[in-house]
Amino acid sequence: MKILYFTATGNSLHIAKSIAQSLKGELLSIPQMIKEGRFEFTDEKIGLLFPLYGYGVPSYIVDFIKRAKFNTNYLFGISTFGVYSGAVATHLMDVAKEAGHHFSYVNTIKMVDNYLPGFNMAKEGANEGKKGTEERLETIKSDIANSKEWIIPENFLRKLSFNIMHSIKKPVSKKQLKLHIYGEGIENYVYTDNNCTGCGLCANVCPVNNIVVDKENKTISLKGDCFGCFSCLHNCPQNNIHIKGEVSSDRYRNSNITLAEIVKSNS
Numbered sequence: 001m002k003i004l005y006f007t008a009t010g011n012s013l014h015i016a017k018s019i020a021q022s023l024k025g026e027l028l029s030i031p032q033m034i035k036e037g038r039f040e041f042t043d044e045k046i047g048l049l050f051p052l053y054g055y056g057v058p059s060y061i062v063d064f065i066k067r068a069k070f071n072t073n074y075l076f077g078i079s080t081f082g083v084y085s086g087a088v089a090t091h092l093m094d095v096a097k098e099a100g101h102h103f104s105y106v107n108t109i110k111m112v113d114n115y116l117p118g119f120n121m122a123k124e125g126a127n128e129g130k131k132g133t134e135e136r137l138e139t140i141k142s143d144i145a146n147s148k149e150w151i152i153p154e155n156f157l158r159k160l161s162f163n164i165m166h167s168i169k170k171p172v173s174k175k176q177l178k179l180h181i182y183g184e185g186i187e188n189y190v191y192t193d194n195n196c197t198g199c200g201l202c203a204n205v206c207p208v209n210n211i212v213v214d215k216e217n218k219t220i221s222l223k224g225d226c227f228g229c230f231s232c233l234h235n236c237p238q239n240n241i242h243i244k245g246e247v248s249s250d251r252y253r254n255s256n257i258t259l260a261e262i263v264k265s266n267s
């Protein structure tokens with residue numbers, strides 16, 4: 001089994017690792033695969049593990065799925081989310097159809113919500129382990145072990161919320177700013193304090209090499225490729241990187257995952 005994963009703050013990696021350990025899977029980081037130009041995968045079972053953004057599949061994962069070739073009889077997708085998973089399964093199935101893939105199993109798993117404009121990370125982080133995550137994980141492992149064919153059902157309201165979310169191109173009110181997934185132009189919402197040491201960790205945790213570090217002047221600048229994963233914001237050792245509308249300056253990383261693992265996954 002191969003498990004292709006992306007993570008910004010460790011939730012999806014925690015799930016990917018746990019499934020890989022229990023079911024003897026090989027972990028492959030999606031950012032590494034993209035950087036190596038590796039898009040074809042062959043195995044008895046192949047899984048995708050990623051966080052959900054804006055009630056759907058992150059654009060970065062959509063692009064990967066469209067470029068990838070999966071030679072397998074059992075393709076599964078698991079999305080981690082914080083509060084409301086919207087229509088992620090429907091979105092994933094639509095993308096898969098367009099790309100010519102067939103998913104046998106799609107499920108979601110509730111974890112800490114790392115969306116800074118929506119949540120106070122000190123409070124939300126304290127919910128780790130309290131969202132039924134581990135119980136759901138056991139079900140998912142058993143389903144995959146038994147090659148269960150199942151797609152999590154999503155009703156009309158979920159699809160509507162996804163469509164509304166994705167029709168917002170640019171937030172026009174404070175409320176929309178809180179909800180919006182930023183997407184294009186996210187660099188206009190990111191700002192820094194003056195505590196940068198020029199360590200470059202932000203660049204190492206960025207999956208798309210979007211951050212340029214000026215080590216001499218101890219500043220950073222963003223290129224135009226950000227898709228809004230918040231990895232730099234959460235993992236900066238100086239807590240120097242911020243986003244407009246963030247509820248507090250607290251940050252989060254899954255307690256089962258080290259910073260070194262995130263660097264290894266995304267650099």
Ligand SMILES: Cc1cc2nc3c(=O)[nH]c(=O)nc-3n(C[C@H](O)[C@H](O)[C@H](O)COP(=O)(O)O)c2cc1C
Pocket residue numbers: 006007008009010011012013050051052053054055056080081082083084085086111112113114115116181228229230254
């Ligand atoms: C840009 C962005 C958008 C998000 N949108 C949603 C959302 O619509 N619904 C939700 O429940 N969680 C949302 N989240 C929370 C993440 O899906 C969740 O915290 C996930 O487990 C993070 O995984 P990771 O630690 O592997 O990066 C969002 C997070 C980010 C950064």
